[in-house]
Structure formats: structure tokens, C-alpha cells
Amino acid sequence: TPRIFSGIQPSGGLTLGNYLGALKRFVEKQDEGIETIYCLVDMHAITVWQDPERLRQQTREGAAAFIAAGIDPARSILFNQSQVSAHAELAWIFNCVARLGWMNRMTQFKDKTAGKNAEAASLGLYAYPSLMAADIMAYHATMVPVGEDQKQHLELTRDIAIKFNNDYGVDFFPVVEPLIEGAATRVMSLRDGTKKMSKSDPSDQSRINLTDDADMIAAKIRKAKTDPEPLPGSVDGLRDRPEAKNLVNIYAALSGQTVAEVIAENAGAQFGSFKPKLADLAVAKLSPITVEMNRLMKDPAEIDRILGNGADRAEAIARPILERTKDIVGMIRSR
Ligand code: ATP
Ligand code: MG
Numbered sequence: 001t002p003r004i005f006s007g008i009q010p011s012g013g014l015t016l017g018n019y020l021g022a023l024k025r026f027v028e029k030q031d032e033g034i035e036t037i038y039c040l041v042d043m044h045a046i047t048v049w050q051d052p053e054r055l056r057q058q059t060r061e062g063a064a065a066f067i068a069a070g071i072d073p074a075r076s077i078l079f080n081q082s083q084v085s086a087h088a089e090l091a092w093i094f095n096c097v098a099r100l101g102w103m104n105r106m107t108q109f110k111d112k113t114a115g116k117n118a119e120a121a122s123l124g125l126y127a128y129p130s131l132m133a134a135d136i137m138a139y140h141a142t143m144v145p146v147g148e149d150q151k152q153h154l155e156l157t158r159d160i161a162i163k164f165n166n167d168y169g170v171d172f173f174p175v176v177e178p179l180i181e182g183a184a185t186r187v188m189s190l191r192d193g194t195k196k197m198s199k200s201d202p203s204d205q206s207r208i209n210l211t212d213d214a215d216m217i218a219a220k221i222r223k224a225k226t227d228p229e230p231l232p233g234s235v236d237g238l239r240d241r242p243e244a245k246n247l248v249n250i251y252a253a254l255s256g257q258t259v260a261e262v263i264a265e266n267a268g269a270q271f272g273s274f275k276p277k278l279a280d281l282a283v284a285k286l287s288p289i290t291v292e293m294n295r296l297m298k299d300p301a302e303i304d305r306i307l308g309n310g311a312d313r314a315e316a317i318a319r320p321i322l323e324r325t326k327d328i329v330g331m332i333r334s335r
Contacts, residue, residue, distance in 0.1 A: 004029050004179075005141035007039035007081065007132075010058035011048060012199035014065045016208040016282070017187035019289075020253045021147030025182065027070035029145055036076040037139055037314060038066060040307075043081045043088065044131060047124040048112070048200065060303045061293070065210050067306075068292035077317075079310030081135065086318035090134035091127070093325060097164050098130045098156070107152055133157040137173050138318040145179040148186040149196055154178040168328050184253035190224040193242030208282065210289055217286065218279040221247075226271045233267040235260050247271075251278050254285050 006026060008018055030036045040062045045055060059080050066078055081087050103109070106129055113121045124131075132153050136144055137160075144154055154176055161173035189195040189206040197207045208217055226243045238245040238259075251274075252262045266274055296303065326333055 002034055002143050003139055003141045004034050004036045004143045005136050005139050006145050007041040009045040010040045010042055010062045011045040014210045015197050015199045017197035020184035020187055023069050025145045030076045038076055038078050040080040047122055047128050060300050063303050063307055064293045064296040067296055068289045073306045077310045077313045079307050079314050083311035084314045084318055086138045086322040087134050090138050090322055091131040094130045094134050094160050095127055098160050129153045129156045133160045136176055138321055140174050142174050143177050143179050148180055151178055170328055182253055183249050183259055188246040190220055193246050214283045217282050221275050221279040231266045231269045235263050254281050
């Protein structure tokens with residue numbers, strides 16, 4: 001039976017990119033009746049320094065966003081990564097399977113250290129994809145809904161699983177399938193159509209946060225970078241127009257239409273009219289989530305209880321898989 005695992009880092013507040021590329025699809029998968037395990041990956045978040053109090057706050061806020069968006073903690077397992085030690089333990093074993101050469105090809109590490117001294121990056125940031133492989137393999141998950149930016153890490157997860165199986169002559173870890181679907185698998189920054197929208201981008205104007213109010217969302221979309229041309233008459237006309245393409249993709253993902261339908265409906269429209277339409281749509285789709293998040297955040301103890309309960313259920317799945325892994329590797333377990 002298929003099992004889905006995915007996670008989001010509590011490295012900041014969730015963005016429209018996280019919502020369309022990940023969270024919205026997490027809910028769809030849950031509602032299809034597949035076994036779903038979702039995680040606030042706090043151990044990934046600290047690969048870049050996080051203020052401890054903010055990390056706690058962002059983890060709770062992330063959990064509130066999941067629930068507000070439609071994750072039902074009774075049907076999905078929802079927890080924070082550090083409460084299940086199997087992630088860290090399996091990651092160490094995977095660190096010994098993965099090769100330096102593989103890590104050196106990872107573009108996320110290059111992107112996150114671009115313009116900075118890579119020598120000063122944490123070892124954790126470098127090993128990030130190995131921990132991600134452990135997150136998934138600790139549950140023998142085979143389907144992983146993610147945004148386009150995580151495709152390379154899932155290929156690496158596959159390589160680690162295959163090499164582990166080969167090195168130990170077993171058929172133990174399954175091969176993962178990335179689920180990268182929909183019109184918004186890569187939402188771009190509102191300030192730069194060639195850069196991914198990210199919760200850790202220094203510019204708040206580059207993204208829409210799930211906590212932004214209606215005025216803020218409208219203002220950010222109004223100020224979003226565009227070119228001076230009206231919307232084209234065909235999808236083809238979006239080529240080489242990254243900012244226009246991004247806004248059309250966001251519209252399509254929010255409205256549940258195809259990009260072709262959005263283009264057909266708005267051919268020849270100026271951004272002066274398309275942007276307010278997009279802002280209205282974004283507010284209509286996001287504000288119920290924001291309202292529910294704010295309500296849930298009033299009871300942090302309840303959120304912590306949900307995360308603890310999810311961690312117990314996650315642990316029950318991961319523990320036997322980790323123990324079997326240790327047996328395969330030749331580690332004594334005598335207690
Ligand atoms: P950070 O800047 O801290 O890396 P992030 O916004 O990239 O934060 P992550 O926690 O790294 O968010 O990623 C969580 C999920 O959201 C992943 O599945 C990722 O592919 C997806 N995702 C992140 N940004 C986007 C985006 N701009 N468009 C679509 N999906 C995205
Ligand atoms: Mg990221």
C-alpha cells in the first residue's frame with residue numbers, strides 16, 4: 001500500500017509557494033484516502049540558525065497552517081521531526097551511504113550559499129539531503145508531494161536507497177516517486193521572476209505569507225514586478241515572460257483552472273486589471289486559512305498535544321524500520 005511522506009521547514013512563516021506547491025496538495029492526498037505522514041522538519045530548519053523562541057513559534061504556526069488548510073490530525077500523522085529520533089539515527093547511516101560527490105552536485109546548497117562564503121555554511125546544510133532521505137525512508141514512504149525545487153533531493157533519496165540495498169545485498173528500502181503536480185510547482189518571487197518564492201528570502205515583498213491580511217496581499221500583488229505588455233492570446237506567449245507567467249500560474253492554481261483557461265479568459269488584459277482580479281482571488285482563497293490559523297494559535301498547548309500524538313504514531317512506524325536497518329548494517333541491539 002502506498003504511503004505518503006512530506007515536510008515543511010519551520011524556518012519562517014509559510015508562503016503562497018509552500019501552500020500551492022506543497023500544503024494544498026498534502027490535503028488533496030489525504031482526502032484521496034492515502035496514508036499520509038506530514039512533518040514540520042525542525043531539524044532541517046536549524047541547518048540555518050534559528051532563534052529558539054521563534055523556532056518554537058514557527059513550528060506551532062506551521063502546524064496551525066496545516067490544520068487550517070485541511071490536514072486532519074486524526075486522518076494524517078502530523079508531528080515535528082525532532083520528536084522522532086529515528087530521523088536523526090537513520091540520517092547518520094545514510095551519511096555513510098551517500099557520497100561526497102553526490103552532495104557536491106546539489107543545487108539547493110549552492111543556491112543557499114550563493115553570494116556567501118560556502119565554507120562558513122553549516123555541515124548540516126550540506127548534509128540536508130541525506131536527512132531528507134532518512135525522513136522518507138524511515139517510513140518506507142514511496143510517494144512524496146513536493147515543489148519542483150525538491151526534485152533533485154528526491155533523486156538523491158532514490159540513489160541512497162539503491163546504494164544501501166546494493167551495499168548490503170538487501171531489497172529493503174523502496175524507490176520513491178516524486179509527486180510534482182499542478183500549475184504552481186514552482187511559484188516565483190514577486191520581485192524577481194527568475195527566483196523561487198521562499199519563506200527565508202530577506203525581502204518580505206518577494207512573497208505572500210499565509211499570515212498576510214487582505215490589504216497586504218493586494219499591495220504585494222499590485223507592486224509585483226511585471227513587464228509592460230498585456231497578457232498574451234496563447235500560452236506560448238508566456239515564454240520568456242517569467243513574471244507574467246508566474247502570476248498566471250498562481251491564478252490558475254488558486255482558481256483550479258488550467259493555464260490555458262486563464263489565458264483564454266484574460267487574453268489581452270493589462271496587469272492593471274489582472275492584478276486586482278488575482279488579489280481578490282488570493283484573498284478569497286487564503287483568508288479563511290489565515291482566520292483559522294489565528295484561532296488555532298490561541299491554544300498552543302493544544303497544538304503541542306497534536307504534535308506529540310502525531311509523533312507517537314510516527315514513531316510506531318519508524319522504530320521497527322530503523323531497528324531492521326541496524327540489523328542489516330550489523331549493529332548489535334541487545335536491549
Ligand atoms: P526556505 O527558504 O527556508 O528553504 P521554502 O519556502 O523553500 O523555505 P521549504 O520548507 O524548504 O520552504 O519547502 C517546503 C515545501 O514547499 C517543499 O515541498 C518545497 O518544494 C515547496 N516549495 C517551497 N517553495 C516553493 C515555491 N516557491 N513554489 C512551489 N513549491 C515550493
Ligand atoms: Mg526550501
